Amino acid sequence: MCCTIWVYRLYDTANAISLEKAESILAAGSSVSRLRLTRVSPKAIAFKNAPVTAQLAPQQVPIAGYAYSAEVRARIYDLGVISLIFRITLPPDTTYDHLVNLAVDIDNIPEEIFLSVLESVVAAIRPAIIGERAPIVDEDLVIYYFQQWKDWDMVPLLLAEKEPVSPETRRETLANRFSYAEDFTVMGWDKAVVYDPTGSPDIPDLLEFANAQLLELRYYDHLLDREIDKMYDAIAEAERTAVYRRLGEYRRIRRQVLELLADITSITSKIHNSLRITEDVFYARVYTTYLRLVRIQDWAASIDQRIEVIQRSYNLLTEEVVTNRSELMEAAIILIILLEFVVSLFELF
Structure with missing residues (x-):
């Protein structure tokens, strides 16, 4: 596996959402779970009310002239937020140049694709929604997730930029790097590179x-x-x-x-x-x-x-x-x- 690109869109949709009702509704038609970090004990990180995650139908996503199949999940927060997670698994033979091209174009995915999925989720869990409102505020995040690392330059991925940058910009871009064992995470404003041989989603879940x-x-x-x-x-x-x-x-x-x-x-x-x-x-x-x-x-x-x-x-x-x-x-x-x-x-x- 070369890389999996996790594309997030988070929308404010309501004053609050009853997670118990949403979980009950979604469980009738899809795989549903509560968010739980996999590599730490529940005592180490406590969610006040762990959000509900539901597996949705795959979506076709156009990026840089190619169509990719994305595994789609919806994560529902009691705060009234609905997060859509599109996981795009790239072929094992994906080259670095092709990955950079994707990084440059990743923010140009048509918003209508996300909004269509959002509308279907809102329609499904509407009985659980309290004070529904139009999603006028949103956040986005892109995570490049590797289980095998090829020592590629992360700066173009984090900046979505092909052109060379100054040494100062490079240092600032790579400044927020964390490593626990063999893994590492490098974070930017709305992009991150995560390498974890275990495949744990903990870091992406925390950033989301x-x-x-x-x-x-x-x-x-x-x-x-x-x-x-x-x-x-x-x-x-x-x-x-x-x-x-x-x-x-x-x-x-x-x-x-x-x-x-x-x-x-x-x-x-x-x-x-x-x-x-x-x-x-x-x-x-x-x-x-x-x-x-x-x-x-x-x-x-x-x-x-x-x-x-x-x-x-x-x-x-x-x-x-x-x-x-x-x-x-x-x-x-x-x-x-x-x-x-x-x-x-x-x-x-």
Whole structure:
């Protein structure tokens, strides 16, 4: 075997997916399993709710002028992510030049192929989907998986680039290399080369899981951005209403903001805690390095900043509600005093 190319497309499809229901539905028509790493004990790496994997029908995939048969799997996450994995096994006589040509063209696989498979999966597990939405956010990943290594140059595969690169670029590209025994993994932004004589899928599975977390953080970052704009528009609209209605509008906006804060805090906590590596140092290094490569902390920090903006707005709205309530009470007291004064005048005359 020369090489197997694992092409991933991950889509955000829902607020959540009931894995128990999805597993039950898919088991009726295909081979189904839960994700489990094969080379470590379950205690070493703990999935909060291990995603469901289903074997699907093979697909024909055009790359660099050739049609390849791809083994297809769908992996379903309770976070609402559906990952499609196309495994393309190349012939044993595949040359290095041909592999580089594939690497250059691999990102040009028609998206319609993936979306067609995604639609069929969503249709099948729809009863398990909670808060379905159009897959407007996606992540992609390509892994070149070898069980036999021929000492080929990995840089063109990782960069999808035929042209020679500078020594600095080469060093940066190959910097994130990890090896446990005879195996090795070299990771880039959205590409990786994995050599493992045992055929274990553990490293690809870890990288895929990290992409699912990244995808969800990206989605909720965009969601918060939209919600902040809507909040500001709602506040501006409330300020244009009559004074006696404004307090009710502020209360409504404040209630919505509080619900949003609670939802986002719960969701982001679930994302961060969906995988715990407790004992395996090697896998922990691979996983945390990849998270750093895809800048997942930047997305997490962006969400935290937006939450702070929303929190400040909530506090300001609370102050405004209290101020308006105090003003109304003062006005009511003044009105009562005036009424008593008028009544006293009538009694005098």
